[in-house]
Amino acid sequence: MSKEITPRAQDYSQWYNDLVIKGSLADHSAVRGCMVIKPYGFALWENMRDVLDKMFKDTGHQNAYFPLFIPKSLFEAEEKNAEGFAKECAIVTHYRLKTDPNNKGKLIVDPEAKLEEELVVRPTSEAIIWNTYKGWIQSYRDLPILVNQWANVVRWEMRTRLFLRTAEFLWQEGHTAHATKAEAVEETTKMLDVYADFVENWMALPVIKGVKTPNERFAGAEDTYCIEAMMQDGKALQAGTSHFLGQNFAKAFDVKFSDKNNNLEYVWATSWGVSTRLIGALVMAHSDDQGLVLPPKIAPLQVVIVPIFKGDEQKAAIDAKVTVMMAELKALGVSVKYDDSDNARPGWKFAEYEMKGVPVRIAIGARDLEQNIVEVARRDTKEKANASIDGIGIHVKNLLDEIQQNIFNRAKAFRDDHITEANTWEEFVQLLDTKTGFISAHWDGTPETEDKIKEQTKATIRCIPLDNKQEAGTCILSGNPSTQRVLFARAY
RNA sequence: CGGGAAGUGGCGCAGGCCGGUAGCGCAUCUGGUUUGGGACCAGGGGGUCGCAGGUUCGAAUCCUGUCUUCCCGACCA
Structure with missing residues (x-):
């Protein structure tokens, strides 16, 4: 298992690819432009998703799910949106395969099974959702509709990169409907704030909130708000967007409601989304030449304990101490793993967990037991220090907070230093x-x-x-x- | 989609020009010694060379097509 990472200074792109693959986040797949998100990477996404999901619900949103496929006629209804995405859409044209009469064991598309109307694999769901909302909205009493969906979307990109740009990616897309323009605009900025809050306080990634110029606007939006982050090579990465859609989709799908005065009005809309791209941002912003550096608040694993021992007797003594420490840490809500596997020696484990960006490592050996201490190493600075086993839970908990803050401060200092x-x-x-x-x-x-x-x-x-x-x-x-x-x- | 590079045990590579049915390091398995920054010794297992055709007595090697990846462009979250 070669675990060398290309240094940042040598080849930044390769460094990024190495981190993603050797950090066990994801792999390339047999499908062009599509990745396999591995358990460690998916655990990270799940943590991010769970936090965001709670934030959405705390701001009054509900989850729902809409179809993967969008009939072409619906897709083309909002002209600008359709035009904007047309050149990167996957299309379903048939619904059946059959055995190839000329080539045994092979399948061909059954020409008899051509769809009456092609289905577009969603690159974004405004069309199918607004077509649905039409049936949900009659009166101002039906508004607002505050719905989010967690889904996959497909955008047939020319050039893909793990997490940063894949042909299929996971995301959430919020789609809301409002009675007034002011309310929709407020929703747009509110969700931008939610994103900024999440990215800064959970991912430890400082962002700049702003508005896109017309050129960079989402296809079909009146205004696109965004959060922009800076990577270690100084390039910008759009971390999230929140769109004020005006009445464009309401008009395209004829969604009207009766207001209090019994006037028919078009509904105002927003949509907002973040994707697995955030993982790419996270990797690029914090990591170093030894591997990933993950913010404790969303790291799949916060603490790893590595035993160092000679013989079964020492191992048993260490096990006993570790059991107590683990219970203490877990009681404080800290995720912890005891890696006492005997197929790797301590040095190997140290390097491995650094590669994976586990924020805190605790090493415990016989000579520590004598003094009732452990060695605590933090991933962000690689500093090592001894700590008493008594009160280790609180100590580590505080250290995790400190690391979270330090990672953010470091990224912010870098960013501020690179705005000229x-x-x-x-x-x-x-x-x-x-x-x-x-x-x-x-x-x-x-x-x-x-x-x-x-x-x-x-x-x-x-x-x-x-x-x-x-x-x-x-x-x-x-x-x-x-x-x-x-x-x-x-x-x- | 245009230009460049590459696909060979799980991973990283050699072999290819000068066709003769694969080799190295790491990983893995067994036994033993080890364990405070990627251990060591001995023995073993595992691939038919991205895929599909073609040339040939014979193809990892030559030819054609195709898929995938990486880098540089155009496009994009």
């Missing part, structure tokens, strides 16, 4: 080449300028930060007047 202002085009271009990260610069607000900048530098406008201060300036490219700075970066 540029005031001229020369400065802007030079910064992109010399210093990675986000660039805060004036833009004249036109899609044409944005396109030109993208063409020349590959940098896109990640967002217009929500807390932006207004200041007069001139666009770095066109020189036209501007009222505020926006954030540029090369992005994943």
